[in-house]
Amino acid sequence: NPQVHIEYMKQALDLARKSPPKPTNYRVGALLVDSKTDTILATGYTLECEGNTHAEQSCLIKLSKEHNLPEENLVEILPDSTVLYTTVEPCFKRLSGNLPCVERILRLGNAIKTVYVGVIEPEKFVGQNTGRKQLEEAGIKVVLVRGMEDEILLVATAGHIS
Ligand SMILES: Nc1nc(=O)c(N)c(NC[C@H](O)[C@H](O)[C@H](O)COP(=O)(O)O)[nH]1
Numbered sequence: 001n002p003q004v005h006i007e008y009m010k011q012a013l014d015l016a017r018k019s020p021p022k023p024t025n026y027r028v029g030a031l032l033v034d035s036k037t038d039t040i041l042a043t044g045y046t047l048e049c050e051g052n053t054h055a056e057q058s059c060l061i062k063l064s065k066e067h068n069l070p071e072e073n074l075v076e077i078l079p080d081s082t083v084l085y086t087t088v089e090p091c092f093k094r095l096s097g098n099l100p101c102v103e104r105i106l107r108l109g110n111a112i113k114t115v116y117v118g119v120i121e122p123e124k125f126v127g128q129n130t131g132r133k134q135l136e137e138a139g140i141k142v143v144l145v146r147g148m149e150d151e152i153l154l155v156a157t158a159g160h161i162s
C-alpha cells in the first residue's frame with residue numbers, strides 16, 4: 001500500500017537531515033529495504049561515510065563492510081526483493097567525477113528491483129538527470145513517491161547560498 005512508501009521516505013528524509021550542509025551537493029537520505037519482509041537492510045545519508053559520499057553510496061559502503069564484500073559483489077547477499085528509497089533520485093553524473101549511483105545500482109545486476117524517489121534531481125549541478133531511463137532500460141522500476149517534494153528540496157539545498 002502506498003502509505004508504506006511514504007513511511008520509508010519520511011525515514012529517508014530524517015536521515016537526510018543528518019547530512020552536513022554543503023553548497024556543492026544535495027543533502028539526501030536513503031534506505032535499502034527487503035520489500036518482502038519489510039526489513040531495512042541499510043540506511044545512509046550524504047557524507048555519512050568518509051570521503052565525498054552520497055546517501056545511496058553510504059548504504060552500499062556500510063553493507064559491504066558488514067558482509068566483508070566489495071560493493072560490486074553485494075548482489076551475493078542482497079535479497080531479490082531489495083528496493084531502494086532515496087529522497088533525491090540517484091545521480092547519473094557527479095561534478096566531482098566520482099562513480100555515479102546509477103552505475104553503482106546497475107553493477108549490482110538485478111538485485112535492486114525498484115527505486116523509490118522523493119524528487120527528481122534539480123538541474124543545478126548536472127543539467128537534466130537521465131539516470132531514470134538507464135535504470136528503466138535495465139528493468140529497474142523507478143517510482144516517484146509524491147507529496148514530500150517541498151520538504152525534501154528544502155533539506156536537500158540547505159547548504160546552498162540562497
Ligand atoms: N541522489 C543524490 N544523493 C546524494 O547523496 C547527493 N549528494 C546527490 N547530489 C547530486 C549532485 O549532482 C552532486 O552532488 C553534484 O554533481 C556534485 O558531485 P559530488 O556530490 O561532489 O560527487 N544526489
Ligand SMILES: [Zn+2]
Pocket residue numbers: 054055056057090091100101102
Ligand atoms: Zn549519487
